[in-house]
Structure formats: structure tokens, C-alpha cells
Amino acid sequence: MLEIKNLRVTVGGKEILKGLNLTINDGEVHAIMGPNGAGKSTLSYAICGKDGYEVIEGSVLYNGKDLLSMDPNERAGEGLFLGFQYPVEIPGVSNMNFLRTALNSQRRYQGAPEVKAVDFLKLIRAKAKELDVDPEMLKRDVNVGFSGGEKKRNEMVQMAVLDPSMAILDETDSGLDIDALRIVADGINRLRGQDKSILLITHYQRLLDYVVPDFVHVLADGRIVKTGTKDLALQLEAKGYAGLGIAENAA
Amino acid sequence: MTLKRYLETPEVGKNFEKRKAGFSGTDQGWLSDIRARAMDKFMAAGLPGPKVEEWKYTNLGFLARFLANENFKILKTGPDAAETKRLFDRAYMGNIAGSVVVFVNGYFNPALSSCPDEDGVKFSIFSENPEAFRQSLAEPKQATSLNNLNRAMVTDGYYLEISAQTTMPQPIQIIHLATSGSDGQSLHTRAKISLAAGAKAKVIESFMGPDGPQYWTHMISDVDAAEKAEFCYFQFQLQGKQAIHMTEMHSTLLEKAKFTHMNLQLGAEVSRSEIMNSLSGEYAEIDLRGAYFGRVKQSQDIFTRINHDKPHCQSNQLFRGVLDAGGKSAFQGKVIVARDAQKTNADQSNKNLLLSRKAEANAKPELLIYADDVKCSHGATVGELDRDQLFYLRSRGLDEAAAKELLVEAFVAEVFSDMPGGGDTVVLQQRFIEKTRGWLSKEVSS
Incomplete structure (x- = not known):
């Protein structure tokens, strides 16, 4: 269970999150929508511990543990996964090497034995097949020369291999064509099928046609201003934020 | 106060007189003559000072002080056998087949060596056969003051000659060890490598020593590759923390010859690797690569020169540096394209990664192009993670x-x-x- 209480975060001295409250129970899928500049990405980075996102007040507990006192890699070890809006290219590091190092780092943190090379190969091949990803892609350098869709698919492969208990997906659907969107949605639903928690950050309603959330929140000006079900997303799609009385780019 | 271009080193002359009776080949009149003349030249010039452009980034004042050391000994015998074996085991790559030649504190060590013994391969050790080095000592490829000092003080070295159309089936590992007894010593070694037309060879040279002693490794290698010869060279520098490491390699390539040089610098307090090359035949190719690492007082200096003397030659330089707090590096790479060296293709890339704001990387590419139909590029960067x-x-x-x-x-x-x-x-x-x-x-x- 993720519990965020009165979270206030500054970036470069400017307050972006202004007292945000959110609780996600195990197995729930929450979607956060909101106008540009509302603080959606800031929320995901603050939960995962990126430098430069300074928490000035509030708490973030995951399964009762204080995430804010942990390094980003410890948060990952606790079962958190961040799907990036813009996955980073890392020339010179192959996907395979990266994923194996990541998986074994997490297993060491969790006190589990490292995965042997042979078993890792089997695991990653199986996951690539499930997600319809060309195994050749795994030999290439991390995200280097990948199209936008390939990068997002690669995030899904990483998520499947690392098998987090909570995934925060920051605009994973942006820039995807309809086929890629289905693959990404499929990856999310597989995780959901195992009773994992998911926080979807999205601009558009269309992902929610494939991954039906339990709750939809509207984030505006650093706070959650409205909570509902999938219907709320449909209303937003139809009327826009202004139509629901939420100021565009209120910050 | 103005800095002198050259540093005076009067103590070196005195040390030379003290040491010379212990040099290799004292029974060879021609060699003693060469040593004496080279020493005179060195004494007349001294060590290059910081005002000499080539030595801008490595101040040799410390070397002048090091050379004034009264306790110079000739360490031909006596290095601790157990320590030598321990160092050898760390330096030797058992998973690479081929012969191995070991020098300890600047002298050949027959017990740990198994020299090449193959058809078409001539191999000699300086201390056993100085005659083989006569020509390269009499007509050095470069006559800088440091080169003269090396010729005067040369302790030992190896000579490798590959006959025409002969391919050495396996590489040769050359291992230079310094033991804790090397403190205060300068180890002046030389190599002469000749590949006749169509010959192929690979040499892997490692330098290793303990962290305790301060010693100076000073090695000069001459490489000649005739038509269509191919030479591949690796250098692993894993010297002790206080070591001074200097190597110079001078290559001359004739038509269609190929030279690959990989230079990896990880140890020593002060290290300078000079790789000087002449492309003296058409369609010759040279590929220089390297990586250097420096931290805490470590200084890594890579100095390259490529003379494109003939048309249609290709040169490629790729160097990467990683510097952490207190580390310093310099990459100085010069490419000179002669007037008639048309269709030259020359690339140079030097990138540096600073892991700390307290690290320093200097990059100085120099291109002198006198021909008008050439493709030359260079790039140098210094960045952070x-x-x-x-x-x-x-x-x-x-x-x-x-x-x-x-x-x-x-x-x-x-x-x-x-x-x-x-x-x-x-x-x-x-x-x-x-x-x-x-x-x-x-x-x-x-």
C-alpha cells in the first residue's frame, strides 16, 4: 500500500506539489490526469527519489516504510518501478547487461540469490515473447536508436523482468501508435493480473480504454482536486478541464 | 622570474660515471662510445622544462630531483625471487598462448622467460647480444634529451625481427616488473621491432610494480613495418602508485603496412606515453587507441604524432580518459599531413569524463595540413556523468x-x-x- 500525505515538493525553489494526498491499496489501478504543469511528473519523480525534487513537507509510505529516506535504488528494491515518459539512452550498455545488473541488484537488496546467466536468458526471452518484442532489441544498447514506441515497449520489458509490486507509469502512452499502445496496455494488464498496484499518469483517456482504472484523479496546481471512476476520464475527454471548472495550467 | 626552457641536471652526469661500470655490454667499445656521446648530449641539453611546448602539462622538475638521487645502484642481481614471482603471477596472462619475456628492475630475467623460438623469427636480448641494437642506438629515430639519456643508461631490452611473409602464430607477452628494491632507480629499457614485407606479429607489453617504491621506468621502442606488414601492440600500464612511467614508441610504416596500438594507462603517479608515427608508404594504416585513468596526484599524459608523409594513408586515433578527484591528464595529438600526402584520411577523437570537480583533463589536438585533398577530423570533449x-x-x-x-x-x-x-x-x-x-x-x- 502506498500512502502519500500532504506532500509538498519544490523544484528549483518553486513549489510544484502543494499538499498532495493519495492512497493506493494493493491491487488497485489509479489514473492521474491533469493539465500541463499540474505536477504529474513531479509526483512520479518525487516518489522515486530523483535529485532536484525536494520534499519540503509530508510523507510517502510504502508498505509502512518511509520511502523518502531511501535512495532511488532502495526504493526500486522495495518493489517500486518508474516507467519513464522519456526513457534515457545509454550508449555502450547493452539491454541484457543492464537488465541483469538491475535484477541482481534488486535481488541482493531483497536478500535473494542472484539469477544465474542461463536462467536470466530464459526469463528475458520469455518476457520478450510475451510482449512481442524482437529478442535482437535486447542485444542493442539501452534505448539507443530506438523509436519512441520501441523505447516505451522496452520499458514494459524491464517492468516485466523486474516484476515490481507497484508501478508508476509516467505518460507511458504518449507518442504511441495504436499497435504500440495495445502492447503497452497488455504489459500493464499482465502486471495487474498479478494483483500489483499501478499508478498511471496520462494526458489522454484512450489508454484507459485498454486499462480500466479503479480510480481516476485530477491533479491541478499541485493538488488532487477531483476523484472519481473511469467516467471522470470520459467527462474530461468530452468537456476538457475548463469544462469541469479546472483551470488549465493553474500553476 | 622566467622559467628556463631546459632544466639542468648536474647530478646525472656524476651518477652516470658511478654506474657505468655496471652497464650491460661494457666490453663493447662501440657501445661505450655511444653511451658516452649520448650522455654528453643529454648533459648539454638537460631535461625539458615547462616552457617546452611538448612538456607543458608534465613538469619534469620532479624528475630532475629524482635523478639527483645519490643511491643509484645497478640492480642486475638481487631482486627478491618470491616477490618477483608474485608480481609475475599478477601480470602474466595465462589464458593467452605464446612466449613470454620478463624484465625485472630493468633487466632480463631468464628464469621466468620463454623467448620466441620459431622459424622466421629472430629474437635477442640486449644484455646478451648488444650488437643487435647497434644500428638503432647509433641512429635513433628521435634524439631528444630523454632519448639520449635512455641511450646512455640503457639497462636491457629486446630485439624482434620477423622475416618476410612470416606470421607469428601467437602473441609475445613482454612483462616489465619493478620490485620493492627498485626504490630510487631508473630502469632504461629499449625495444627494436622489425617486420619485413608481409610479416605479422602481435606484442602485449605489461608494466607492473608495487605501490611502495618510487622508480622510473623509461622505455623506448622502435618499430619498422615494411610493405604489407601488420603489427599489433598492446600496452597495459599497471605501475605502482609512486612510479614514474614513460614509454616512447616510434613507428615507421611502409606501403600498405598496418599498425594497431592499444594503450591502457591505469597506474603510476606520473605517466607519459609517447606514440610517434610516420606513414612513409602509400596506403599505410595506423589505428591508435587508448584509455587512461587518473586520481589523487596521478598524472596521465598521452602524446601522439602522426606524420602523413605519403598519399592515400589512413590514421585513426581514439582515446578516452577518466579522471577522479586529484587526477590530471593531458592528451596532445598532432597530425601532420605533408604537401604531397593527398587523399589522406585522418580521424582523431579524445573524450574525457570527470568524476569529480577536483579533476583536470587537458586536450590539445593539433592538425597541420599542407595538402589540399584530404579528410581530417578531430574532436575533444571534457564532460561529467x-x-x-x-x-x-x-x-x-x-x-x-x-x-x-x-x-x-x-x-x-x-x-x-x-x-x-x-x-x-x-x-x-x-x-x-x-x-x-x-x-x-x-x-x-x-
Whole structure:
């Protein structure tokens, strides 16, 4: 269970999150929508511990543990996964090497034995097949020369291999064509099928046609201003934020 | 006060007189003559000072003080056998087949060596057969003051000659060890490598010593590759923390000859690697690559020169540097394209990664182009680790040290890309990665 209480975060001295409250129970899928500049990405980075996102007040507990006192890699070890809006290219590091190092780092943190090379190969091949990803892609350098869709698919492969208990997906659907969107949605639903928690950050309603959330929140000006079900997303799609009385780019 | 261009070193002359009775080949009149004349030249010139452009980044004042050491001995005998064996076991790559030639404190060590003995290969050791070095000592490829000092004081060395159309089936490992007894010593070795037309050879040279003693390794190698010859050379510099390491390699390539040089600098307090090359036949190709690492008082200096004297030649330079707190580096790479060296293709790339704001990297590419139909490029960068890459890796579970390690490895891995040489290259790359990790895992002391 993720519990965020009165979270206030500054970036470069400017307050972006202004007292945000959110609780996600195990197995729930929450979607956060909101106008540009509302603080959606800031929320995901603050939960995962990126430098430069300074928490000035509030708490973030995951399964009762204080995430804010942990390094980003410890948060990952606790079962958190961040799907990036813009996955980073890392020339010179192959996907395979990266994923194996990541998986074994997490297993060491969790006190589990490292995965042997042979078993890792089997695991990653199986996951690539499930997600319809060309195994050749795994030999290439991390995200280097990948199209936008390939990068997002690669995030899904990483998520499947690392098998987090909570995934925060920051605009994973942006820039995807309809086929890629289905693959990404499929990856999310597989995780959901195992009773994992998911926080979807999205601009558009269309992902929610494939991954039906339990709750939809509207984030505006650093706070959650409205909570509902999938219907709320449909209303937003139809009327826009202004139509629901939420100021565009209120910050 | 103005700095002198050259540093005076009166003590060196006195030390030379004291040492000379112990030199190799004292029974050879011609050699004693060469030594004496070279010493005179060195004494007249002294060591280059910081005002000499080529030595701008490595101040040799400390070397002048080192050379004034009263306690010079000739260490021909006596290095501790157990220590020597321990160092040898660390330096020797058992998973690479082929002969091995070992020098300890500047002298050939027959007990640990198994010299090449193959048809079409001539191999000699200086202390056993100085005559083989006569020509290269009498007509040095470069007559700088340091080169003269080396000729005057030469302790030992090796001579390798490959006959026409002969391919050495296996590489030769040359291992230079310094023991704790080398404190205060200068070890002046030489090599002469000749490949006749169509000959092929590979030499892997390692330098290693303990952290305690301060010693000066000073090695000069001459390489001649005739038409269509191919020479592949690796240098692993794993000297002790207080060591001064200097190597000069001078190559001359004739038509269609190929020379690949990989230069990996990880140890020593002060290191200078000079790689001087002349492309003296059409369609000759040279590929220089290297990586250097420096931290805490360490200074790494790479100095290259490529003379494109003939048309249709190709040169490629790829160097990567990693500097942590207190480390300093300089890359000075000069390419000179002669007036009639049309259709020259010359690339140069030097990138540096600073792991701390207290590190320093200097990059100085120089291109002198006198021909008008050439393709020459150069690029030099100094940067830091990418914060977004670091966070991406850490968000996947890698701790800070592991994330940095992966990124640094990726940064330097490029020097091995498209490296020819088959299975041996894989072994050497693996060793390089291990040494890189070893270097990274050591605590930074500031």
C-alpha cells in the first residue's frame, strides 16, 4: 500500500506539489490526469527519489516504510518501478547487461540469490515473447536508436523482468501508435493480473480504454482536486478541464 | 622570474660515471662510445622544462630531483625471487598462448622467460647480444634529451625481427616488473621491432610494480613495418602508485603496412606515453587507441604524432580518459599531413569524463595540413556523468557505485569497438574491464 500525505515538493525553489494526498491499496489501478504543469511528473519523480525534487513537507509510505529516506535504488528494491515518459539512452550498455545488473541488484537488496546467466536468458526471452518484442532489441544498447514506441515497449520489458509490486507509469502512452499502445496496455494488464498496484499518469483517456482504472484523479496546481471512476476520464475527454471548472495550467 | 626552457641536471652526469661500470655490454667499445656521446648530449641539453611546448602539462622538475638521487645502484642481481614471482603471477596472462619475456628492475630475467623460438623469427636480448641494437642506438629515430639519456643508461631490452611473409602464430607477452628494491632507480629499457614485407606479429607489453617504491621506468621502442606488414601492440600500464612511467614508441610504416596500438594507462603517479608515427608508404594504416585513468596526484599524459608523409594513408586515433578527484591528464595529438600526402584520411577523437570537480583533463589536438585533398577530423570533449542516465539506472535498482561503474565502463568500452585480433582481443578486453572495475572500486580519498 502506498500512502502519500500532504506532500509538498519544490523544484528549483518553486513549489510544484502543494499538499498532495493519495492512497493506493494493493491491487488497485489509479489514473492521474491533469493539465500541463499540474505536477504529474513531479509526483512520479518525487516518489522515486530523483535529485532536484525536494520534499519540503509530508510523507510517502510504502508498505509502512518511509520511502523518502531511501535512495532511488532502495526504493526500486522495495518493489517500486518508474516507467519513464522519456526513457534515457545509454550508449555502450547493452539491454541484457543492464537488465541483469538491475535484477541482481534488486535481488541482493531483497536478500535473494542472484539469477544465474542461463536462467536470466530464459526469463528475458520469455518476457520478450510475451510482449512481442524482437529478442535482437535486447542485444542493442539501452534505448539507443530506438523509436519512441520501441523505447516505451522496452520499458514494459524491464517492468516485466523486474516484476515490481507497484508501478508508476509516467505518460507511458504518449507518442504511441495504436499497435504500440495495445502492447503497452497488455504489459500493464499482465502486471495487474498479478494483483500489483499501478499508478498511471496520462494526458489522454484512450489508454484507459485498454486499462480500466479503479480510480481516476485530477491533479491541478499541485493538488488532487477531483476523484472519481473511469467516467471522470470520459467527462474530461468530452468537456476538457475548463469544462469541469479546472483551470488549465493553474500553476 | 622566467622559467628556463631546459632544466639542468648536474647530478646525472656524476651518477652516470658511478654506474657505468655496471652497464650491460661494457666490453663493447662501440657501445661505450655511444653511451658516452649520448650522455654528453643529454648533459648539454638537460631535461625539458615547462616552457617546452611538448612538456607543458608534465613538469619534469620532479624528475630532475629524482635523478639527483645519490643511491643509484645497478640492480642486475638481487631482486627478491618470491616477490618477483608474485608480481609475475599478477601480470602474466595465462589464458593467452605464446612466449613470454620478463624484465625485472630493468633487466632480463631468464628464469621466468620463454623467448620466441620459431622459424622466421629472430629474437635477442640486449644484455646478451648488444650488437643487435647497434644500428638503432647509433641512429635513433628521435634524439631528444630523454632519448639520449635512455641511450646512455640503457639497462636491457629486446630485439624482434620477423622475416618476410612470416606470421607469428601467437602473441609475445613482454612483462616489465619493478620490485620493492627498485626504490630510487631508473630502469632504461629499449625495444627494436622489425617486420619485413608481409610479416605479422602481435606484442602485449605489461608494466607492473608495487605501490611502495618510487622508480622510473623509461622505455623506448622502435618499430619498422615494411610493405604489407601488420603489427599489433598492446600496452597495459599497471605501475605502482609512486612510479614514474614513460614509454616512447616510434613507428615507421611502409606501403600498405598496418599498425594497431592499444594503450591502457591505469597506474603510476606520473605517466607519459609517447606514440610517434610516420606513414612513409602509400596506403599505410595506423589505428591508435587508448584509455587512461587518473586520481589523487596521478598524472596521465598521452602524446601522439602522426606524420602523413605519403598519399592515400589512413590514421585513426581514439582515446578516452577518466579522471577522479586529484587526477590530471593531458592528451596532445598532432597530425601532420605533408604537401604531397593527398587523399589522406585522418580521424582523431579524445573524450574525457570527470568524476569529480577536483579533476583536470587537458586536450590539445593539433592538425597541420599542407595538402589540399584530404579528410581530417578531430574532436575533444571534457564532460561529467549524465545525471539522467545515473537516475535511470538507479531507478532500476543499481546503487550509485554500480551505476557509475556501468557508465564509466560504457564510456571507455568504445576504444575496443571493431578492434581486430580475434580471441586474444576478447581476453585483453576482459582484463581491461577487470582492471577498470578494480580502479573504480578503490576509495576516493578526497
